[in-house]
Amino acid sequence: MVSLAYSPDGSTLAVGTNEGPVRLWNVATGKPLADLTGHTSQVNSVMFSPDGKTLATGSNDTTVRLWDVTTRKPRTILREHTDIVHAVSFSPNGRTLATAGGTVVRLSDIDSGAALRTLPESEGTVGSVLFSPDGHTLATENGDGSVSLWDVDTWKLRTALNGSGNSMAYSPDGALLVIGDSYHYVQIWDVAAGAVRATLLGHTNEVASVAFSPDGRTVASGGLDHSVRLWDVPDRTVLTGDAGAVRAVAFRPDSRLLAAGELMGAVKLWDVASGKPHSTINHPGAVLSAAFTPDGGTLATGRWDSEVQLWDMASGKVSSTISVPADKVNAVAFSPDGTTLATGAGDGVAALWNVKTGKAQAVMGEHTAFVGSLAFSPDGSLLATGSGDHTARVWDVATGETRTTLTGHTDRVTSVAFSPDGRTIATGSYDRTVRLWDAATGKTRRTLIGHTSDVNAVAFSPDGRTIASGSTDGTVRQWDVESAKTRTTLLGHSDSVDSVAFSPDGRTIASGSADKTARLWKVALPAPAAAIKKICQSVNRNLTPEERMAYLPGQSVGPVCP
Template structure:
């Protein structure tokens, strides 16, 4: 069992705060999601999250004109210099203050930072041979309030800055004869955006009231000239100061040069008549002269400048639009709404969506992997069930049938049915073939379901109630209630089916775990006593062992057949709880009352994954009962519960500043309220892990947390994992054996080295006619490793048929032997199935599309050039009239 899992992707969160940015080619969109950065490849239909993270939520993102570097700034003013190509952090810097906007110059030599009422101009990294990546060149003063937006001219000589003090300032980035700085007013609200015209100094300024002003400059860009050095002349007798002659020389002043100034050239209102909605975001495309403005009610307008003609208007969200950006070609417009976490990409010419994604409005609370590991289902407190594609990272179906929060989701064994339980008192089954709710299971009396389980055959559905202390069993085929399992004396917290037997385990707050035999009159076969309230129960993949997490922080392992305890893990100290802002006790004392709330065995059953109300997820070795590795799922200090120690800077003689609502904006929560007060203006969510699942392939695991759906996977390309290695096995000996044509020996030696490139070269050197003979001569101990490698190659390689022949021959030659240890081989088989299924779904759509197009073309070719006789046309008309008459008669009879 390998524990080198690395962060792979973040699903379920598409936009939180900050500005959206398109890459220079216009095909990818970069969106800040909390303290991470996600890249959405719109043409490839794929999403990825960069592996690094900032300390707090990201507020500003800026890319260089060539798209190779980027600057990311968080809420506290800490900046990261990142490489978009290598996805690595190159340098760090702290601006010591929140930053409102960052923008690179069009020539890529400088960038501006709007910090407070000051605008700072830095040399762009990579353009100068200096060790320091952030070199301050000049500071610009003028506004009396925070600077909010910035825009450059096309020649990078001047820039405009919009401020909260309702003024727009124009500064020169270089020493120029004509330009220095100029202040523009005329607005009644804070400036939201300001833009220069294409190849011009003319300016547009937009305020929060939805008013746009057009400003005409007295200069053109070509009229701006660099400032010449002032000439010095010798002193004469007239140069006298206080009756004494000045020594040296005097610089001649150039007062004849005309300075830059602006005149108002028009004022327009972007709102509709009688609409006083505040404008929250705007974007302008200089080449097409298209202005897109977003408002607080979720609507946006597209205007053509400078005439301000309305082209299009649409309502896309129920919340305020936080950010707008346009790609380089001007075809796609992206919108971000922080209230709903919504991200949209709109093609305005065809009026169609390129991307429309939204995560759960509240926290995710449950997740489940499909049997092939290709899909993940999640349930949230908003009552929605979403299904995600692990390859692309997008949600492709959302079910909104529940009226209250989801508590659990589960797939059936064939992966075609998804079942969910909710606090609204229903359990619903969804078909993933028709994407509809085809079964609704209810109880005799209204109750809230807290947990859910589906047996291996998919015929039985069980759900536990948290107020009736009972477990309900339904039939998937008929939808009828089969039985009510009573016996618990407390709320049922978790239920789980044995994967290989019809045995149900139910955990309750009455400190017991009961095992029910489903085929023997629903009787209780065993009652296991726990030292504290049971919170979670799960079976090992082979069904011979089950693990129970209790409220005292312990994890106990039991033999499911004999009812004997086989081990125990003390996990309270491994949780490592954080300290809330309003806590009056330390994090060490706070962790004493916490426990694991979610458990999951690994695909091979050797490891146990555990998580709870903490930012850490622990992996334990089951046999040794030791902590193997601890994963920190978040380092975002914008969330509550992250601090480990008391911050003395927030302490006063009257207590912590967090206890004062007016001073820090932290709302004091009511007793027993875990999620916080949703009605308060300032809401700081708490970090916790609600659900954990291992992928059936064994290559990755997923966790639902406050930040979203986190996926951690093994990166086999960066790992050296030799197998039965000796001194004679080297890369050179493998190449020599290949040249001799000894394919079996070369393959065995390459698999002992277990290097991906060498093994790929060896397999592709084997003639396809010899694959059958080579597979029959392969030892059984190498089959599992080769199947895992073939699954990865089928997913990524272009030699699809070649590797499919390898997989087919391996399974045909060794299928009977592999059945004896099918449990240990299931992760490899699931990984192979996932790779084949992903190719099947892609190719089947393309083949169906081509087949239907060919049929349509054949039908058109048959009809073209065929002349119909008048008698045939009359007969067709008569038949249509008769059919219409018959239908009208049937309607009258009804």
């Protein structure tokens, strides 16, 4: 058995063999119905027409045969190919057949068998061809490490995906294309964006076949490692930029907009619900950092040229500028009351600024290398900073003095975050680890190990139970805080993940990457009752506004903890 296909009604199974005959089986009884003889060599591909009346078969004998399923007789023999035919595919309307033979893809009329078109020759052997469910796109696997998407109306190349494989399948809505690869992995592509949505790792040998479930939520893959695997399709939106790496992502407090700061000088605002562009702030210079005020009315952006700009979100214009005496502003953060802005700069200095006057309130310069990240404690009394000197520091905001120094990382500390209860600080480092620290004592509580390259960003979920981390290894990991184990690894970025953020309602993780995309990942929240019980038991307090939004949307504002 080399190839197989079910009839549209599921009653008949067609099987292509090594010797040439195609065998039809009755699915209900498991008994053979007929052998279709004519091919003189291995049959590599079989496919029923959408109406189930015609069966197309492609063979090593270089021919394609169209069979009448009712009479089980050949209707047409297509002899245009001069090389092994690896794949056949019917258009959804059943009028056109795409066939791949050697480096050539041909289109033929089903009724007459006449040749309609030949696509430009591929650099490699075309392994598979597939029409999209709406019939407007033809995907061809080109044997050279690429998959081409062709516009069926114009037969012009729409885009080329950087992936190769033995089999392909569209999701039922045509929005996704899954490819099974000879390098042991499965990739799910966003067709419109031309970007990888997920890379599924687990097979230990070549992936020979892939398929979507009818509801589009599951991918099945079969490999030469003798395993069949079922994968959940990641619920994620790809936000494609056009101005360079995305270095900063920040949610507006209402969770409706995401700001994505790009290295080439733009801030893109995206509608979180739809994944569509909302507006663009034309930023004068590379955007290294971004943060919203607690009321969402102002966006602060840190620039490469030592300036912080405060943007009025209503008008989209600069309301004020703060000049930081350093070469670049790596990090910005607003205090919980929105009156103070903290900046971390390339000269190792963290500073506190009065938002209203733009004047410096405190300058904290004890780090011996750049300050790459900073975060306020939930009550605004403390500021955590991460530095290239391999340490993080916790500062008293009122005095500007160091409370404690967090030592233990063996390379630069790239990111810091306070837990929602203020008791724990998370840090990410180039030493590939995430550490959890007791904010009061400065002692390490846990070390999270799993990333295979630099950790560039960390963020706590609003309920404090999960940490998201982004790494140069191209992944986003979700960690369970209590067990210190990886909960989920989110795959899809094709380059370093430089920033991560949880939406205030806890339902979405945003990630920004050097691959010029930001991505939105849906988060599976714990059951409301379990989450509320955990919060009440752990911190002995009522729900915060963010937790209430996540677990009790639309309910009264009364206390929920006993």
